[in-house]
Amino acid sequence: MTSISPDLLPEGFRDRLPVQAEAAVRVARAMLDVMASHGYGRVSPAIAEFEASLSARSGGATRNSLLRFTDPVSGHTLALRGDITVQVGRIATTRMADAPRPLRLCYHGQILRLRARQLRPEREITQLGAELIGNDSVAAASEIVTVAVEALESAGVKDITVDFTLPDLVETLAAKALPLSPEKIDAVRSELDMKDAGGLSALGADAYLPLLAATGPFAEAVQKLRAIDAGGALASRIGALEAIAESLGDRATITLDPTERHGFEYQSWFGFTLFAKGYTAALGRGGTYAIARTDGGVEVATGFSLYPDPLIDIVAEKDENRRLFLPKGTLASKAAQMRSEGWITVAALDESDNAQALDCAYVLTNGRAEPI
């Protein structure tokens, strides 16, 4: 493929050409079909919204990552969406506030980031996911993790790993079992996130050091976490993680990294990241969270988002070429028959059209598809 001139598109944006664009649709279709089959109704939120409401719902952390602009029509600052989950929350608590709970919704679209991230140079990213609104129980988390894994499987992803985390672990322990002054909570959280033992000691938070070791394959890591669990503050969390893990069975490898916070800006007691063999970056993320309601209350929810861009190129590469060249003069009825048999027909418009040049792997010869 010809290289792209750097001034054709801004950094981090890309066009998909035929084979990749088709693979993107197929991957999305397969994943959305899984969500639909579990009862998730599709919503399609707006690409841009008022910046103030979008960032208020995004949990401060994403405010600086939104791409903003002034709308010449309304005069307001708008932002391009950076996470469709937040928009689904807005829809659920406004226009669908009276819909029965639990409310199952799914979505698919492009999101935008102001800046590229270390492992992801893209700024326009495909996001696809499901949100279960009105429930953040173990049953809800088990369903969400299962649907997420099934959605990845539907796109041909194998050797999936689900990494569990406890996003509010530090707050939970700091409340009583391992007391911390409120101003230290954030600092301890970020040292744990960076796995920095020295940093923790410097903060006088040695009691939190063993948490760094409670990481790895689920069964062992959960035992370590239980051994640390001062005063049983985490007993119900540990039980919940075990129940979710059990519901997954041997469908995926499960690991635990209880102090992982990165990317879990608004999740509450449960979070998970999806990885798969052959992919360096995470393919998805999810967890439990709370959505602000218009009456000042909150509503709990559980959901996941997948980021399928890296697997689209792989699916595209594996694509079998089913393009069949139809020489000039082929009967329309024959062409229709070949399409109904699953062929992609490419009709010659004049005698000079060439099968190979038109990327066909087969030519219709004596009424049959013959490989070139």
Ligand SMILES: N[C@@H](Cc1c[nH]c[nH+]1)C(=O)O
């Ligand atoms: N939208 C979140 C994941 C998520 C969905 N629902 C709950 N959490 C993300 O992309 O990081």
